[in-house]
Amino acid sequence: MGNFEDYRNHVGARPDKFYKSTLFQGDMMMVGLNCLEPGQVQPVHDHADQDKVYVVLEGSGRFTVGDETQDAGEGMVIWAQAGVAHGVENVGSTRLSVLVCIAPPPR
């Protein structure tokens, strides 16, 4: 695994559910890319012991964190602290690509 990745090389699509790719994984953090085609959903869920951040790189999505729901496009950064429920739906007409960092990484 190198230390330099272009997120565009990790973009992809699946017909049945949103697409995931891992860019980097260490002992303390995982960095991945999630791509949601129009209409695709990452259901609201939580990680009891992991902080997570989404960075919108292309497209836009309707993000839920706790009891707050907001549409967010490129340049928006969305925080889901450990234990706070979160999810996203692509309600737009183009692909949504979000970088995701989770700490500590999923085991």
Next chain:
Amino acid sequence: MGNFEDYRNHVGARPDKFYKSTLFQGDMMMVGLNCLEPGQVQPVHDHADQDKVYVVLEGSGRFTVGDETQDAGEGMVIWAQAGVAHGVENVGSTRLSVLVCIAPPPR
């Protein structure tokens, strides 16, 4: 602290050294923005027990990770695993803004 931040609201500049802003901080991860004006440098350093990732949001920089040095622009993601020396210099002519996630957060 809200859960939705536009990184553009955290952009800034200092004449004497590069500019830092914290977007989010939890027990497991810190999310910040570093802005380097042309010519500014984040000297090579390491964090023995923290994984770190840079996400280039605007401009470009000359990043060093371990013994590798590469110029990286918007859309590039740069990984510095715990213990690996890393730094960045803005050798371009426009501001470099990089999102930074560090896990666990600086204490």
